[in-house]
Amino acid sequence: MTAPASYPGLNLLDSDDAANNETEVMVFGFWVFLMSDLVMFGLFFATYVTMSDNLAFGPGPRQLFDLASVGWQTACLLVSSFAMGMGSLALKYDGARSRQLLMWLGVAGVLAAAFLFLELRDFSHMATLGGVPSRSGFLSAYYGLVGLHGVHITFGLLWLAFMMTKIAATPPDHPVKTQVLRLALYWHFLGLVWVGIFSVVFLTGVA
Amino acid sequence: MTHPIFGALTLSDLPFAAFIADPSVTEGVAAGAQVIVFLAIFAILAVLTRYRLWGPMYRDWLCSVDHKKVGIMYMVVGVVMMARGVIEGAVMRANQMTALDGGGMLSPDHVGQLFSTHGTIMIFFVAVPLVFGLINYVLPLQLGARDMAFPVMNQISLGLTAAGAVLIMISLVVGEFGTGGWTAYPPYTSRLFSPGTGTDYWIWSVLIAGVGSTLSAFNFAVTIYKKRAPGMKMMAMPIFCWTVLCSSITLIFAMPPITVSTIMLAADRYLGFHFFTNDLGGEVMNYANLFWMFGHPEVYILILPCYGIFAEVVSNFSAKRLYGYVSLVIATMAIAVLSFSVWLHHFFTMGQGVNVNIAFGVATMAIAIPTGVKLYDWMGTMFRGRVRLSTPMVYLFGFYLLFVFGGLTGVILANPTIDYQVHNSMFLVAHFHNVLIPGVLFGVLAGLHYWFPKAFGFRLAERPGRITAVLWVIGFSLTFVPLYWVGLMGLPRRAASFANPDYVPWLIWSAVGAAVILAAVGSLLWTIWTSVVHRKDLATPIGDPWDGRTLEWSVSAPPPAYNFVTIPTVAGRDPFAAAKAAGVAYAPNPVYADITAPAPTVVGFIICVISGVFGFAMVWQVWWLAALCALGIVGSVMWLGWRKPRTVVTTAEQVKQIDAPWRQAALAGPGVDRGLEFTSANRGLAAPDMVQDA
Numbered sequence: 001m002t003a004p005a006s007y008p009g010l011n012l013l014d015s016d017d018a019a020n021n022e023t024e025v026m027v028f029g030f031w032v033f034l035m036s037d038l039v040m041f042g043l044f045f046a047t048y049v050t051m052s053d054n055l056a057f058g059p060g061p062r063q064l065f066d067l068a069s070v071g072w073q074t075a076c077l078l079v080s081s082f083a084m085g086m087g088s089l090a091l092k093y094d095g096a097r098s099r100q101l102l103m104w105l106g107v108a109g110v111l112a113a114a115f116l117f118l119e120l121r122d123f124s125h126m127a128t129l130g131g132v133p134s135r136s137g138f139l140s141a142y143y144g145l146v147g148l149h150g151v152h153i154t155f156g157l158l159w160l161a162f163m164m165t166k167i168a169a170t171p172p173d174h175p176v177k178t179q180v181l182r183l184a185l186y187w188h189f190l191g192l193v194w195v196g197i198f199s200v201v202f203l204t205g206v207a
Numbered sequence: 208m209t210h211p212i213f214g215a216l217t218l219s220d221l222p223f224a225a226f227i228a229d230p231s232v233t234e235g236v237a238a239g240a241q242v243i244v245f246l247a248i249f250a251i252l253a254v255l256t257r258y259r260l261w262g263p264m265y266r267d268w269l270c271s272v273d274h275k276k277v278g279i280m281y282m283v284v285g286v287v288m289m290a291r292g293v294i295e296g297a298v299m300r301a302n303q304m305t306a307l308d309g310g311g312m313l314s315p316d317h318v319g320q321l322f323s324t325h326g327t328i329m330i331f332f333v334a335v336p337l338v339f340g341l342i343n344y345v346l347p348l349q350l351g352a353r354d355m356a357f358p359v360m361n362q363i364s365l366g367l368t369a370a371g372a373v374l375i376m377i378s379l380v381v382g383e384f385g386t387g388g389w390t391a392y393p394p395y396t397s398r399l400f401s402p403g404t405g406t407d408y409w410i411w412s413v414l415i416a417g418v419g420s421t422l423s424a425f426n427f428a429v430t431i432y433k434k435r436a437p438g439m440k441m442m443a444m445p446i447f448c449w450t451v452l453c454s455s456i457t458l459i460f461a462m463p464p465i466t467v468s469t470i471m472l473a474a475d476r477y478l479g480f481h482f483f484t485n486d487l488g489g490e491v492m493n494y495a496n497l498f499w500m501f502g503h504p505e506v507y508i509l510i511l512p513c514y515g516i517f518a519e520v521v522s523n524f525s526a527k528r529l530y531g532y533v534s535l536v537i538a539t540m541a542i543a544v545l546s547f548s549v550w551l552h553h554f555f556t557m558g559q560g561v562n563v564n565i566a567f568g569v570a571t572m573a574i575a576i577p578t579g580v581k582l583y584d585w586m587g588t589m590f591r592g593r594v595r596l597s598t599p600m601v602y603l604f605g606f607y608l609l610f611v612f613g614g615l616t617g618v619i620l621a622n623p624t625i626d627y628q629v630h631n632s633m634f635l636v637a638h639f640h641n642v643l644i645p646g647v648l649f650g651v652l653a654g655l656h657y658w659f660p661k662a663f664g665f666r667l668a669e670r671p672g673r674i675t676a677v678l679w680v681i682g683f684s685l686t687f688v689p690l691y692w693v694g695l696m697g698l699p700r701r702a703a704s705f706a707n708p709d710y711v712p713w714l715i716w717s718a719v720g721a722a723v724i725l726a727a728v729g730s731l732l733w734t735i736w737t738s739v740v741h742r743k744d745l746a747t748p749i750g751d752p753w754d755g756r757t758l759e760w761s762v763s764a765p766p767p768a769y770n771f772v773t774i775p776t777v778a779g780r781d782p783f784a785a786a787k788a789a790g791v792a793y794a795p796n797p798v799y800a801d802i803t804a805p806a807p808t809v810v811g812f813i814i815c816v817i818s819g820v821f822g823f824a825m826v827w828q829v830w831w832l833a834a835l836c837a838l839g840i841v842g843s844v845m846w847l848g849w850r851k852p853r854t855v856v857t858t859a860e861q862v863k864q865i866d867a868p869w870r871q872a873a874l875a876g877p878g879v880d881r882g883l884e885f886t887s888a889n890r891g892l893a894a895p896d897m898v899q900d901a
Contacts, residue, residue, distance in 0.1 A: 025356050029429045032459060036421060040463040047482070047493055054488025134479035137488025144471065144482070162845055175852065
């Protein structure tokens, strides 16, 4: 290690102390936000668990869930998280304007978009089987939890597109790098939440 | 189907329409309130125009990212909303006094709206802005920082809080508010049982302001963790900062539950979900749990900083180091942690079973222990101190008298078997007013008197201040102590009518008390007014009128925009007291350097307006407008991320021009003795005479 780590997460090599202090405040603040967001997901998880049996004679997990599709979604999201990790390394070692960074961010974005596409396809398939949120408490809680994650991914994609445009358009400066660091944290966080959803909602649902 | 352009809005929702259609007393009261709103708006517009204040208001206030100005604007929002909340309370007391056998002047629906708006306003739009305002103003100054960690986000937080407050004011003139109380329990608040748009006003004002509070909490916590002056270890922070830290941590964990429960309620109402419905597998109890996972910590979020204020006040006006600092820190943290283990006591009667109730009951009673530690520590601080009966101290004594009483009734309510008897009665109403008014409100008013000279450069007049404080104590006691009695006699809370004539004398006492509280609010405004008029006599420009101990007193009053010429280095607790004792306060000839600060920006105000319009559009189901506003908010945030953060530089020369005359005056002396503290000899320079050294 050449530079001492001054804040949790990936530390950039080429920044001075003042910039490091600034980054520390920004990244620490973002961790605090993620913590709060995690509480929000936790409450949706808890709600889902309390309501997962409230089928109200409607369709249940076995009729609605398509594990193969969910498996592909999981693969997409985890590889996307990996691509984001490679992007962060490119940012650290090759600078904010490198082609590698843009390429990895692009890969992460395409995979997340594929995830979203598959998820929406599942939703519409469920709807044809009568699995709409207004059908039962179980489905409300399901769409609440999975939908919240999907909305997070959507905003993440928006943020990603914004970051790529910004990196392509303006000279690389410290705030841009800090934004990429935070975007990466957000990305891995959503991957982690999805692992929870995969286990608690889908595996438990059809087990 | 709703109208494509106007949504659910119809002509009958416009101001005065209901009164014209039905000129009854109850509609007359509502129309009167609308007249007050319009007169107030007109008066503000007239003053701004007459004194050509539009430009200064925009440039110096709405665009400011200075934590001090943001703090003052929070206070203004809180005071304006308090005026409405207190008047509503007085109207309710007046109405209930006459409500025997349905004789009240207000219709039951109107009573429902009144207690719903009163509760929502007092918690979300009075207590929160007042407490956050003081925190915003004081926190960076006490930490020795130039601003919050995220100054622009701070401005946005204020904007979101203000947007929520405006939305709830709009509900007074356009359409109606919900009747589901400040807790908005479903299934009553579902579309099925509350078909109007009133509940939606509650949802969107709480949701929008809630996002603002969450962002504030991030800001406070990060500021405390990362922006302390060099050398200020955690255990050297002023006690107020500790209480703010505990409060912020609690907020970070407690805000998500209300965001989640409100989003779920909105999903039920707007999209036909079944989170909290009676049918198709909804779980109504989830709402009670989620809401109170927020609701109970919220009262500690509000009261912890007020404990901090009382601690600062008691140490300062006893001219003594705070007694038991470490135990106070531990007690504060203990309360913050315990606050998450008690939420269920809000619904002991909703069928959890005995053991669960016992666990939560015991946890609730346990909170009395750290609270007791605090009260004894403050007594220990006063012991053998040089105690001056300043206005903040009068509030503290009011707190001692009344809050202990309110806390003990809380311990009574924490016993599930007793709770079964008195839950949902006026006893409960008396209890929570008895902790919130002497706790939070007295704390805020003490803090207002204490820090006012710092913010504005002149003291608040002492005599009217003390009279106001005494009026509050008397008014509070008259209004709420009788409510314990009628509660024990069986009067349920929120009753629009009752049949037992024995309640009436007590309710008359309570209404008289409400009149005294109205007088106290008037007296508070008079205090501020008369102090402004006599500001030359009360001026304390040097900035240390009370012989203060912490860093905020070491700068001029009002402080310069950059707070500190050089960021102070701190060696221990009470650094300013130590500097004065060592004779090194106001060091001559500091090194002047350029100071960089974030540039003013209008983004917070823009987000305030857009989110307010968004809330209104969602309430009235004007989908096109809501979509437009949502795009606008996303666009504003993107613009914030896109722009290069602009800064303004105060050059060393400018800093010197501001600082040197003040420093010279401070060094010239002489300071005033504590005996002359409340006279016009007090120019804000203290001749230190503390009982114990720092």
